[in-house]
Amino acid sequence: MPKPIVLIAEILSPATIDALGGDFEIRQTEGADRSQLLNDIVDADAILVRSATQVDAEAIAAAKKLQVIARAGVGLDNVDVPAATSAGVMVVNAPTSNITSAAELTMAHILGSARYFGAGNTSLKAGEWNRKKYTGVELYEKTLGIVGLGRIGGLVAERAKAFGMRLVGYDPYITQARAAQMGVEVVDLPGLLAVSDFVTVHMPKTPETTGMISTEEFKAAKPGARFINVARGGIIDEEALAEAVAAGEVGGAGIDVWSTEPPEHSALMELDAVNVTPHLGASTAEAQEKAGVAVAKSVRKALAGELVPDAVNVAGGAIHEDVRPGIPLAERLGRVVNSLADSSVTHFKVEVNGEIADKDVSVLKLSALKGLFRDVVSDQVSYVNAPLLAEERGIGVELVTDPYCESFRNVTRLTATTSEGQRISVSGTVTGPKLVQKLTEVNGFDLEIELTDNLLIFRYEDRPGIIGQLGQALGANEINIAGMQVSPSATDNDALSVLAVDSAVSEEVVKAVAGAVNASAFSGVSLNED
Ligand SMILES: NC(=O)C1=CN([C@@H]2O[C@H](COP(=O)(O)OP(=O)(O)OC[C@H]3O[C@@H](n4cnc5c(N)ncnc54)[C@H](O)[C@@H]3O)[C@@H](O)[C@H]2O)C=CC1
Numbered sequence: 001m002p003k004p005i006v007l008i009a010e011i012l013s014p015a016t017i018d019a020l021g022g023d024f025e026i027r028q029t030e031g032a033d034r035s036q037l038l039n040d041i042v043d044a045d046a047i048l049v050r051s052a053t054q055v056d057a058e059a060i061a062a063a064k065k066l067q068v069i070a071r072a073g074v075g076l077d078n079v080d081v082p083a084a085t086s087a088g089v090m091v092v093n094a095p096t097s098n099i100t101s102a103a104e105l106t107m108a109h110i111l112g113s114a115r116y117f118g119a120g121n122t123s124l125k126a127g128e129w130n131r132k133k134y135t136g137v138e139l140y141e142k143t144l145g146i147v148g149l150g151r152i153g154g155l156v157a158e159r160a161k162a163f164g165m166r167l168v169g170y171d172p173y174i175t176q177a178r179a180a181q182m183g184v185e186v187v188d189l190p191g192l193l194a195v196s197d198f199v200t201v202h203m204p205k206t207p208e209t210t211g212m213i214s215t216e217e218f219k220a221a222k223p224g225a226r227f228i229n230v231a232r233g234g235i236i237d238e239e240a241l242a243e244a245v246a247a248g249e250v251g252g253a254g255i256d257v258w259s260t261e262p263p264e265h266s267a268l269m270e271l272d273a274v275n276v277t278p279h280l281g282a283s284t285a286e287a288q289e290k291a292g293v294a295v296a297k298s299v300r301k302a303l304a305g306e307l308v309p310d311a312v313n314v315a316g317g318a319i320h321e322d323v324r325p326g327i328p329l330a331e332r333l334g335r336v337v338n339s340l341a342d343s344s345v346t347h348f349k350v351e352v353n354g355e356i357a358d359k360d361v362s363v364l365k366l367s368a369l370k371g372l373f374r375d376v377v378s379d380q381v382s383y384v385n386a387p388l389l390a391e392e393r394g395i396g397v398e399l400v401t402d403p404y405c406e407s408f409r410n411v412t413r414l415t416a417t418t419s420e421g422q423r424i425s426v427s428g429t430v431t432g433p434k435l436v437q438k439l440t441e442v443n444g445f446d447l448e449i450e451l452t453d454n455l456l457i458f459r460y461e462d463r464p465g466i467i468g469q470l471g472q473a474l475g476a477n478e479i480n481i482a483g484m485q486v487s488p489s490a491t492d493n494d495a496l497s498v499l500a501v502d503s504a505v506s507e508e509v510v511k512a513v514a515g516a517v518n519a520s521a522f523s524g525v526s527l528n529e530d
């Protein structure tokens with residue numbers, strides 16, 4: 001079998017390739033070269049990028065086999081996540097890999113702008129000795145305004161505190177308590193601008209944050225304040241900043257990221273008080289190694305069909321180890337529901353009962369949905385697009401949890417209603433150190449039988465001799481029975497038999513066997529992986 005193709009579109013740490021291991025064919029492309037990218041992405045199963053590769057709707061549409069887009073870093077503004085989601089493509093990033101490096105570069109820019117590092121360096125190398133011109137300011141007892149108090153904003157706060165700076169912050173999406181933990185006083189943006197000697201931004205680039213610091217904000221800022229952007233180009237308006245620095249309203253700036261990368265004819269390049277770097281926030285050996293290894297691990301998981309904790313377009317974050325064994329079980333139970341349904345499912349309920357109910361079990365809902373669609377939809381069904389498929393089909397999906405479970409440590413129960421009014425329920429559990437999957441209930445009949453690949457289910461009026469008849473009918477069709485459970489109904493005279501058989505049974509044979517025992521309902525369930 002050919003190995004899955006992993007396309008590396010930018011320069012990544014060699015540790016990335018080591019962490020991918022030998023199970024993939026690794027190809028390189030130049031992500032910034034559009035035509036090369038569109039050509040090379042066609043048969044890739046996974047693509048690894050940094051910030052210079054635009055994985056937009058066009059690139060995703062060109063990628064016929066793509067299962068995962070891995071961003072070896074934080075910002076996802078170069079990846080069209082909604083387009084990936086509708087194409088069933090998982091998007092992962094490495095959200096903590098480079099945050100220390102970005103925070104340290106921010107400190108370098110704060111210090112650099114306080115002490116005219118760039119200009120002093122250029123001037124001395126040009127043969128000048130100009131000590132007076134480059135007299136700066138101390139950080140000690142100055143106020144730092146942090147806009148965006150997320151991961152990097154928090155690390156900057158921690159570091160700036162060590163310099164004796166007073167910290168104020170603006171972030172409408174975090175709690176006062178979290179800010180207080182960081183030692184940051186929360187204010188609104190005008191309040192922050194009014195008191196800050198240095199302003200640093202640490203938000204994602206969104207319609208709301210683009211141009212958030214511009215002419216008006218520079219006018220409202222403390223005279224001579226310095227501005228730092230190690231987040232995303234354009235959050236601080238570059239043209240307005242150049243004008244404000246040239247006019248002496250703003251004392252200086254440190255800019256790592258640019259609205260167009262590389263920047264074209266920016267007036268900021270001409271200004272002594274502005275230090276510039278070519279998007280170096282994550283460019284350290286440590287950050288690159290962490291980012292590369294993290295995404296390599298995610299790619300391995302994604303291509304093995306496992307859930308990926310760092311996936312950004314799948315509900316549910318890190319999956320608790322007690323919940324994990326339930327993931328394949330829920331998918332298989334979903335497939336059983338689909339086999340038992342006579343018409344389209346309109347409502348689907350996932351109940352998780354037992355000890356794992358107090359954990360985040362939303363992944364089991366995704367997994368059950370994946371199973372429900374897997375054998376009926378021609379597109380590849382993934383954890384990413386399964387909820388979308390449910391939405392498109394108007395299927396109401398519910399997740400209910402209850403810590404109480406009578407017979408097992410945990411039971412996952414799926415209930416479905418179909419457009420013809422049929423009600424189906426299927427329950428299962430995972431038992432023992434070998435994590436054996438068991439079917440524990442079908443349509444209200446309690447049982448306990450291993451959830452093997454090929455099952456036959458018959459409901460009939462209970463009477464002596466049925467087991468023999470079933471055995472005979474299957475034997476006549478050369479079908480070997482590996483296990484069997486009979487469950488009498490608690491409410492009527494019916495019984496349900498579930499038989500584990502060695503191989504898939506054709507619909508015709510299932511019908512013939514059902515006829516032999518006069519079954520009122522029957523189904524052949526095949527859960528083979530191919
Ligand atoms: N220069 C570089 O090489 C690097 C840049 N980055 C960039 O740094 C930025 C921050 O990254 P993280 O701290 O990891 O992100 P994060 O997601 O942990 O934090 C972002 C914070 O911004 C806040 N925010 C969102 N909208 C806001 C608004 N309108 N006003 C104020 N706050 C707002 C959010 O509530 C959140 O707390 C991102 O843009 C990321 O792409 C990250 C790594 C390296």
Ligand SMILES: O=C(O)C(=O)COP(=O)(O)O
Pocket residue numbers: 050051052072073074075076098279280281282283
């Ligand atoms: O991780 C981020 O958001 C960054 O900006 C780093 O980008 P890079 O991987 O250095 O192209």
